[in-house]
Amino acid sequence: MSVALAEQGAFAPSAQDKTLLRFITCGSVDDGKSTLIGRLLHDSKSLFEDQLATLRADSLRSIASDQEIDFSLLLDGLAAEREQKITIDVAYRFFATARRSFIVADTPGHEQYTRNMVTGASTASLAIVLVDARKGVLTQTRRHAYLASLLGIRHLVLAVNKMDAVEWRQARFAEIVQAFRAFAEDLNLQDITAIPLSALLGANVTSPAVQMPWYAGPSLLTHLEEVPIESQSLRQEPFRMSVQWVNRPNADFRGFSGTIAAGTVRPGEWVRVLPSGRQTHVARIVTYDGDLAEAIAGQAVTLTFADEIDCSRGDMVAAANAAPEIADKFQATLVWMVEAPLRPGRSYWLKIGRKTVVCTVTLLKHRVDVNNLAEQQTTLLQLNEIGVCHISLDQAIPFDPYVENRETGGFILIDRVSHATAAAGLLHFALRRSQNLHWQAVDVDRTVRAAAKEQRPALVWFTGLSGAGKSTIANLVEKRLHALGRHTYLLDGDNVRHGLNRDLGFTDADRVENIRRVAEVGRLMVDAGLIVLASLISPFRADRAAARALLNEGEFFEVFVDTNLSIAEQRDPKGLYRKARSGALRNFTGIDSPYEVPESPELRVDTSLTSAEDAAEQVIAALRAAGIIW
């Protein structure tokens, strides 16, 4: 800190009313980004003598530098970065003037570092996009502007650097600005401020450039000091706070701690706790410095409620008259951040606010080419790629679209095995408003129940001789379905005879009733949204046809487990064939009662030729082909 700054009153200990501005700088080393930041730090007197001395010494060692001080060395903090003269990671730098404090996220500019730029941009209110005046608007300039706008940065500075190298020509500057504005029209940017400068010579960085009398606008630093800060508008939004910590120091106090994501809150105001939908009003805003009459976005507070209502970590407290939507299926943009690519169908943890839920990417709509915004078809998303997809959560969450609120619309995906942060995500809109019984009555029918399980219910009917392998295969199929996250139930012919059908014997009439009951139970379970596996000998075509008739078209899936009678008799797992042959067991299918072979089953597997495992695989493949699973 310097005498000059002290004189400006940069630090008046009692009357500190400086605000904080976070910004990001985008551009590559070639554009002079590090030089620009170094210049900002240097000219705002934020570098100390010993830091400059180290820098001068390092600059002498640096082969690439023809300047007295190589500011890029100041910024590249890791040994590997200094050795290779590249920026790998986001670095945060700090400086202050009399009017504002600044946090600079310095991020590498190449496409393979999209992840880092997104990280830096996520907390920034402003982006400086650097352009080399000699080269003009390049592909990477477009990429930087797009990523900044995607992450919700509304203020952009187009810093046209190296003006000294184009003889400070106004025409060149105007040409670049025009080219940039033409491209930026499609982006959601509130304002674009173009500044011609030379970071190397310090022109228009912290003080006006005498070399460009044609430029009447502010220097870069003046603009940074004066631009209105985004977060102020968050105060106008409806109140939102994600509960971070339930504060219960003793039996008399129960407070809900968190940082206000948007809006303001005052004691007495009605709030709704989501997703439960319960309402109460705020009793107190408790802080260490005393109770508050009002708290605003950005403040970390503890609320108490007038009523003892259920509220825990991850719940959202919102203005009752302007509560957010609740949903469990969304369209979202993902920025992929790990080496292992995203494959639709795999599940991740999703953290939004203070809540963590399970999330599956159900559909990858397209990948965005960050250089020209083109939509490309793809089946997977690689490191540093951006894609638009559909996601489905295991529970409904309150949310706002990311464009309206970063805190209630931004999320991360966490790999459930490696625990790596796999993606940054931006919620756009709900694909289907979730049924929330607190607000509206929804007719809960089979479609809704099935949708809640995210599957197509069906009755898979395994028929065949005793000993053909029906139960074995049905068991294997159920395990496979379970592993795929499907909701299933297995009705086994032998087992139901111990309970539901305990009163039935093996006369023709009882056999018909046995099958009718199993088919009815199967139908109820399909109605409940399950994939039901029924394993019964069910020898008569008429009975199977009756079962099929109970279900909708496409919901009955008949699997004929075929095998030679001799092989089944040889297996005889329950010793029944032996009993039947000896006459101890009457009406036994295949011996003294017929088995009517299915005429057109959905699938036939022959267990005299294939193993039970292979047969189960055939069933899974056929269910997939039939669209029952995917």
Added chain:
Amino acid sequence: MNKRTSVNTLESESIDIIREVAATSDNPVMLYSIGKDSAVMLHLAMKAFYPGKPRFPILHVDTTWKFREMITFRDQTAQRLGLNLIVHTNQDGLARGIGPFTHGSAIHTDVMKTEALKQALDKWQFDVALGGARRDEEKSRAKERVFSFRSAAHRWDPKQQRPEIWKLYNTHKNPGETVRVFPLSNWTELDIWQYIYQENIPIVPLYFAASRPVVERNGMLIMVDDDRMPIQPGEKIEQRMIRFRTLGCYPLTGAIESTATTLPDIIAEMMTATTSERQGRLVDHDQAASMEKKKQEGYF
């Protein structure tokens, strides 16, 4: 309270981080080094859980070479705030007689600080340790995450850091991993002093100028805090008006000549300072990129 100043913004963000640690860890601890940054961090923890108390103990790794006034202040602070203070010293290092005068700063720091810290974390099975480091202190710190994961051997791998997007901290640990969390990451030295002034936070008196016995050695003013300090031929103990910008082990911490006896004095002095606070620390100058190397090995 309708204007969110820079320091108020930082305060809320730090409280949020401390609460997130409490909500997501099994057995957290707060590292307490007795200095100004620790004082601020502790104050923020008191705020975070008010009207309750922090749910974690505070841990001081005592090298046995701290200024005596620091130890007095430490014990008073724990008592005043009603906190559970754990003090750990590397008993093996103590038995081997490791000290800065006999072994030099590098070995002393490694054995009595880094090793001792690892011992303490292992002994009490802490899974998350809050520390008061700031990104503006040193350039390898500038790229450190707020939630910084360490392997079971306490190693830091700067290339394997998780991106921190928005304020959504991924707190999921892998088996054996521990986490160092830095709630003051985005504070600057100036912010710290301004906040201490605004909040009237008690700090060790050594930060204020007073007449103290010092020896000039290698261009640094070293305070003679006890009789363990060997006086070299040609050196003489003088009484000078001095204070400290940063506090650590007394033989490794350089004083500055100053007349600043109040916080506004200190702040005014800081405004005109031309050197960074870490210049007064021998420990950082041992080798180029030394902090990064130490951090990889488990130094805070």
